Amino acid sequence: MKRLPLLLAIWSIASTAAASGFSTARFGGEHGHPTTDNPTALYFNPAGLALGKGHRIYLDGALALRRARYDRPVGAISNPGTGTPEDLLDANSGKAELDNWNLIPFGALVSDLGVENLGVGIGVYVPLGGSASWERNTAFEGARGEQYPGAVDGVQRWFTIEGTIRSLYFTAAAAYRIPSLRLSLGAGLNVIQSEVHTIRARNADGTDDLVTGDLPKEGRSLLDVESWDLGFSVGAIWEPVERFWVGASYQSQPGFGEIELKGKLKTQFPSADQTSQDVVLTQELPDIWRLGLRWRPQERWELRLSGEYARWSVFRDQCVFSEGGRCEIRADGSTSADSSGVIQNIPRRWRDGFGVRAGASHWVVPSVEAYLGVGYDSNAIPDRTLDPSLYDMHKISASAGARVEITDWWAVAATITPVFYFTREIEVGESQGLAAPSNQPNSAGTYEQFIAVFDLNTEVRF
Structure with a gap:
């Protein structure tokens, strides 16, 4: 069978989520929260820009190490014994593995412009996104793979072989602190580039069949689409009593609702020539509400508590249709x-x-701050639509790190955060089962994941 070449390299700029859904916002380590006064306020709460002084350059890089496992049962195979011959059941069942590392960047320039209580800033970062490149199935690298070459891409290939979904933000924000009220107010404007790049195995009928009779059936698709959209953020931080802060912020949806990503879909089936067509992908990404408290009971101690609510319920479908077409999906998956x-x-x-x-x-x-943190994030994906392309589970995290003021104008901080995901077991009868064009192979099985994030950032003041 012909294989669809990877014509466009995938830029792995963000790891799979360490918060709910595929949020990757771990900027600043323990200093990234809705009452922060450092430059990550550009994303977490723009009102925090008014709490700093002078000119500041801030660079943050989080290295995320991800390990994921997916074990697919024989019962999930569409047509065992026919579409998947008995001696090839391991081509569509068994364990798939992923071990990836990715870099999550954040960069910002903020200033008070010489005006007391003012803060303005610009920044670039990736708060939403994930990437994955799954390991090959070595059982099909030899003679068995010559007859059924698609199987070498792993049992998860019907959902993903490798791919990226991400939103890159370019933000400008401003804030002002009203001294008489001890209140800071801020707002930001986001220009957002959203991208989806994915390679997956695909059959036109939505099954995972390897063959039709004696003929090979398994195909490949490469989707490469993007969009540019606007978004905004607003926030407030109030200090009702000295050294006690309350912060709240709102981050809008990219595009304020459904967005259209445009590009190409390349498809290859064994019985036909490769096709390439202009397509549109529609999706909605969440808006996010944040609330936080920060308290300095003593000069050398600070306590923090924060929460966020992400409206992932708007992420209902990723519909691909020909340019000039229209997509409306019913509850049963039909159009x-x-x-x-x-x-x-x-x-x-x-x-x-x-x-x-x-x-x-x-x-x-x-000049030396040591810090610890713990967290919990909920699962946003129901059993029915969980598949290896986008993971989520209930999860807990723990953080430890330190920030050092090396000079009066230069500081460096480092944080390590392991994220422990609860294993998910999805039964065959609980997975997928939607009508065309939403039908795809059954994604039942065991899902496991662990992520470790090492964050290093530096701030220069002048």
Whole structure:
């Protein structure tokens, strides 16, 4: 069988989520929260820009190490014994493995412009996104793979072989602190580039069949689409009593609702030539609400508590259709009478997610801050639509790190955060089962994941 070449390299700029859904916002380590006064306020709460002084350059890089495992049962195979011959059941069942590392960047320039209580800033970062490249199935690298070459891409290939979904933000924000009220107000404007790049195995009928009779059936598709959209953020931080802060912020949806990503879909089936067509992918990404508290009971101690609520329930479908067409998906996965040109719909049907975090800092000496944190994030993906392309589970995290003021104008901080995911077991009868064009192979099985994030950042003041 012909294989679809990877014509466009995938830029792995963000790891799979360490919060609900595929949020990757771990910027600043324990200092990234809705009452922060450092430059990560550009994303977490723009009001925090007014709490700093002078000019500041901030660079943050989080290295995320991800290990994921997916074990697919024989019962999930569409047509065992026919579409998948008895001696090839391990081509569509068994364990798939992933071991990846990715870099999550954040960069910002903020300033008070010489005006007391003012803060303005610009930044670039990736708060939403994930990437994955799964390991090959070595059982099909030899003679067995010559007859059925698609199987070498692993049992998860019907959902993903490798791919990226991400949103890159370019943000400008401003804030002002009203001294008489001890109140800071801020707002930001986001220009957002959203991208989806994915390679997956695909059959036109939505099955995982390897063959039709004696003929090979398994195909490949490469989707490469992007969009540019606007978004905004607003926030407030109030200090009702000295050294006690309350912060709240709102981050809008990219595009304020459904966005259209445009590009190419390349498809290859064994019985036909490769096709390439202009397509549109529609999806909705969440808006996010945040609330936080920060308290300095003593000069050398600080306590923090924060939470966020992400409206992932808007992420219902990723519908791909021909340019000029229209996609409306019913509850059963079928298209409405008004739809036209629909090629495939990936059902998501996610639910809202939330997370809570608590942390504490102690200044060993005035220039050295040590900190710890713990957190919990909920699962946003229901059993029916969980598949290996996008993971989520209930999860807990723990953080430890330190920030050092090397000079009066230069500081460096480092944080290590392991994220422990609860294993999920999805039964065959609980997975997928939607009507065309939302039908795809059954994604039942055992899902496991662990992520470790090492964050290093530096801040220069002048």
